[in-house]
Amino acid sequence: MPTTVQISSRGEGERAGVYPGRVMTGETLYPRLEPLLAQVQKPIQYVGGELNAQVKPWEDVPVHWALMYPDAYEVGLPNQGLMILYEVLNERPDALAERTYAVWPDLAALMREAGVGQFTVDSHRAVADFDLLGVSFATELGYTNLLEALDLAGVPIHAVDRDETHPVVVAGGHAAFNPEPVADFVDCAVLGDGEQAVGDITDVVKAWKEQGRPGGRVELLARLARVDGVYVPRFYAVSYGPDGTIASVARTRDDVPARVGKRTVMDLDEWPYPKTPLVPLAESVHERMSVEIFRGCTRGCRFCQAGMITRPVRERTITGIGSMVDQGLKATGYQEVGLLSLSSADHSEIGQLAKELADRYEGSNTGLSLPSTRVDAFNVTLANELSRNGRRSGLTFAPEGGSERIRRVINKTVSKEDLVRTVTTAYANGWTQVKLYFMCGLPTETDEDVLEIAELATEVIRAGREASGRKDIRCTVSIGGFVPKPHTPFQWAAQASAETIDHRLRVLRQAINADRRIGRSIGMRYHDGKPGVIEGLLSRGDRRVGRVIERVWRDGGKFDGWSEHFSYDRWTAAAAEELAPFGVDLDWFTTRERTEHEVLPWDHLDSGLDKEWLWEDWQEALNEEEVSDCRWTPCYDCGVCPTNGTEIQIGPTGRSLLPLTVVGG
Amino acid sequence: MARQPDGPPPPPTVQKLRLRYTKRGPLRFASHRDLARALERALRRAQVPMAFSAGFSPHPKISYVGAAPTGAASEAEYLEIGVTRPCDPDAVRAALDAALPPGIDVVDCVAAREGTGGLAERIDASVWRLELPGVEPAELGSAVAAFLARDVVTVERRTKSGLKDVDARAAVAAATVGGEVGCAILTVVVRQVTPAVRPDDVVAALAAVADLRPPSPPRAVREAQGRLDDTGTVADPLGPDRLASTHCQGEHATV
Known part of the structure; x- marks a missing residue:
């Protein structure tokens, strides 16, 4: 019979009530989890023990972080952001960090039955025992998984219902630039780069605990709200006008900032993380290690939230990259290294870097890859260099728009001739498969813009067969529905309806299949328009959308990024019911074009971009005018550098890869 | 003719090493594919001079023998690797062990001896130890007696293509019962036949013949693999190579 022993003053008694049998915080749940694992699919994802995983004694540190990626382990484990924070926090003598991922429904059901809470994979500690739960949202479709994890953990899903015994729920990642739809569920959101912010948060939590938790949870959150880059939604009140739009967002305390700015790490060479990337036993979506070669992008693609919110460009130096690849x-023992960034061919030393890395790893069965997708001949040269020791199979380009006109609208200008010439060059250099990424449903788009994708693919196959002298070349056209995102020039745009997207994809497929002699060399990959509509609701939603998320989760919704779990009907039914009392609906949040002066839900969150500049860029988009890259042309006043006191950080440094030290003799 | 990469063919295999490794603790939940991935990466980290196949996507030369199922622990998993320069088996064992996560422990490594036959031919049976928490030894004893009294015990197994009938009895060469109050232990010697009979199948068979239903999932550990002899024990499959190591080995290369 279990006896409750009071170990510290953290209120274990209460939580032992949630999950009987647990006595102290930080205790492993593994003995009770193990019998459950024998009954579920892919149990390896729940046991931890990955190479480079870290386990620190609970009592040795004052601050405990659980870090969550709110999707399946195989998707979450390779996430760079979480891996970086995991190392940064575990390097601190006063903190530990363990990881937790979304649990599949088969195990979740057994856990509820057996009273086993959401656990970390490193030490199988209860998430409820941690001081902080950091959740990285790369996409909004993870929101229902957050609610599921909180509920499984025995933590109240609403932030207002938590007390000082519960973890502080911190959202991060790109979606945190509009955390309003999850404002009821998270305690705070971190805007921008997390490397330094997690350290500041740790300091605050540590001091508050050492002082005996003065003022309880509210005081802790107020202190966190004064940390640069930390937004605490509960200290901001939102009011709505008669037309359903936001009338105002006002802070409810004087000691928190009126607008919250983002964090920016300026010298990436000072933050060479992850140094020892995690290597899972289980299969994951990326069977390679990645080195981030620069952060930020100034290409100015108007649809791209990542490019807008991560400005300015900050390059890692060639020497810094070389030592990260080597280390x-x-x-890890990985065989492949991806040189990661938003547009890797734009690194000022990329040509030299590619050559020197290819030289260094020649004959070692080590593959190098650039996930870069800009369409120009230089990318083919780079890909040739990186693959000179291995196989040339697939090469990916992202023209994004089907017609030259729409490519001017999105500011991703490349002429049809250049595109065909580039892809043909790839075939002529021995690449047999080319993948072309496009979007559908872009602002001002017509059926004709999308139909040009078929013409382009046909042209590419014709020219490619001629240039390579081979019939077996292939072109895969991959198409995603466009979702307008906050902090981009398209934040005002009307999202295309699911019907529009589905119609355009249908006519495009017919056009591609019209000539079978060519069409059989062209593959087409796409998703229907429905998930994009829900992503749109969650991306540009405000606090009223929180009720929809909660309703969907209560009705059984989770793993919304997985087509076999996503239910459009569940979302539309919940949206209709939960939004009606506010006089708004799903279309209001998605297919409605916003006006210039409408208060947007994220206006009090500062990505550094000047709203007036974003509006001008939106008007220029509608006029099909381009804007150039500020790396090579004068500043066009997007606002980021003066707001943040930053500037672009690029080379070339003029240096080379440092020679490797010889190991083992 | 199939296209070949430019350049010289990869260096040939000059030595084969045979290893015994374990699957302990939480890593019993690793599947064979998970283990294979971990081993290949560890071989690279340990800088073992692996031989590779030729072609556009070269693969390291590794052969696995009879992998234990997901969820089953093992003290005796075997594999063979080809290397491009002679290596000291002990150094390879230590380096590889250090490069693998705790729980996958390399416990033995020998150089294959010419003319003694392949590793796979030396393995035709497994010794399994099954812990059954919540089951009394006496209860298990009578169930096992009922099981052994039968010639055939058909159980259903869930496979990717639906349910399949498997005879769990014929493959069982011996079964003994032990343990203590509250946790019976079954030791079974199972021949490696096709379709394979797994520990789960034996447990299902006990349910079928004696309605023995353990309250929580049994824990299975493969204790040994090898050739089953007339006395009902299995021989060390690395034995024939070990004999050789007393008189051989020219140069040793460090790993």
């Missing part, structure tokens, strides 16, 4: 390969 990472040694620490």
Whole structure:
């Protein structure tokens, strides 16, 4: 018979009530989890023990972080952001960090039955025992998984219902630039780069605990709200006008900032993380290690939230990259390294870097890859260099728009001739498969713009067969529905309806299949328009959308990024019911074009971009005018550098890869 | 003719090493594919001079023998690797062990001896130890007696293509019962036949013949693999190679 022993003053008694049998915080749940694992699919994802995983004694540190990626382990484990924070926090002597991922429904059901709470994979500790739960939202479709994890953990899903015994729920990642739809569920959101912010948060929590938790949870959150880049939604009140739009967002305390700015790490070489990337036993979506070669992008693609919110461009130096690649390969045993960024061919030293890395790893069965997608001949040259020791199979380009006109609208200008020439060059250099990424449903788009994708693919196959002398080349056209995102020039745009997207994809497929002799060399990959509509609701939603998320989760919704779990009907039914009392609906949030002066739900969150500049850029988009990259042309006043006191950080440094030290003799 | 990469063919295999490794603790939940991935990466980290296949996507030369199922622990998993320069088996064992996560422990490594036959031919049976928490030894004893009295015990197994009938009895060469109050232990010697009979199948068979239903999932550990002899024990499959190591080995290369 379990006896409750009061170990510290953290209110274990209460939580032992939630899950009987647990006595102290930080205790492992593994003995009770193990019998459940024998009954579920892919149990390896729940046991931890990955290479480079870290386990620190609970009592040795004052601050405990659980870090969550709100999707399945195989998707979440390779996430760079979480891996970086995991290392940064575990390097601190006063903190530990463990990871937790979304649990599949088969295990979740067994856990509820057996009274086993959401756990970390590192030490199988209860998430409820941690001081902080950091959740990284790369996409809004993870929101229902947050609610599921909180509920499984025995933590109240509403932030207002939590007390000082519960973890502080911190949202991060790109979606945190509009956390309003999850404002009821998270305690705070961190805007921008997390490396330094998690350290500041740790300091605040540590001091508050050492002082004996003065003022309880509210005081802790107020202190956190004064940390640069931390937004605490409960200290901001939102009011709505008669037309349903936001009338105002006002802070409810004087000691928190009126607008919250983002964090920016300026010298990436000072933050060479992850140093020892995690290597799972289980299969994951990326069977390679990645080195981030720069952060930020100034290409100015108007649809791209990542490019807008991560400005300015900050390059890692060639020497910094070289040592991260070397150290990472040694620490992981991976056979492939991806040189990651939003547009890797734009690194000022990329040509030299590609050559020197290819030289260094020649004959070692180590693959190098650039996930870069800009369409120009230089990318083919780079890809040739990186693949000179291996196989040339697939190469990916992202023209994004089907017609030259729409490419001017989105500011991703490349002429049809250049595009065909580039892809043909790839075929002529021995690449047999080219993948082309496009979007559908872009602002001002017509059926004709999308139909040009078929013409382009046909042209590419014709020219490619001729240039390579081969019939077996292939072109895969991959199409995603466009979702307007906050902090971009398209934040005002009307999202295309699911019907519009589905119609355009249908006519495009017919056009591609019209000539079978060519069409059989063209593959087409796409999703229907429905998930994009829900992503649109969650992306540009405000606090009223929180009720929809909660309703969907209560009705059984989770894993919304997985087509076999996503239910459009469940979302539309919940949206209709929960939004009606406010006089708004799903279309109001998605297919409605916003006006210039409408208060947007994220206006009090500062990505550094000047709203007036965003509006001008939106008007220029509608006029099909382009804007150039500020890396090579004068500043066009997007606002980021003066707001944040930053500037672009690029080379070339003029240096080379440092020679490797010889190991083992 | 199939296209070949430019350049010289990869260096040939000059030595084969045979290893015994374990699947302990939480890593019993690793599948064979998970283990294979971990081993290949560890071989790279340990800088073992692996031989690779030729072609556009070269693969390291590794052969696995009879992998334990997901969820079953093992003290005796085997594999063979090809290397491009002679290596000291002990150094490879230590380096590889250090490069693998705790729980996958490399416990033995020998150089294959020419003319003694393949590793796979030396393995035709497994010794399994099954812990059954919540089951009394006496209860298990009578269930096992009922099981052994039968010639055939058909159980259903869930496979990717639906349910399949498997005879769990014929493959069982011996079964003994032990343990203590509250946790019976079954030791079974199972021949490696096709379709394979797994520990789960034996447990299902006990349910079928004696309605024995353990309150929580049994824990299975493969204690040994090898050739089953007339006395009902299995021989060390690395034995024939070990004999050789007393008189051989020219140069040793460090790993």
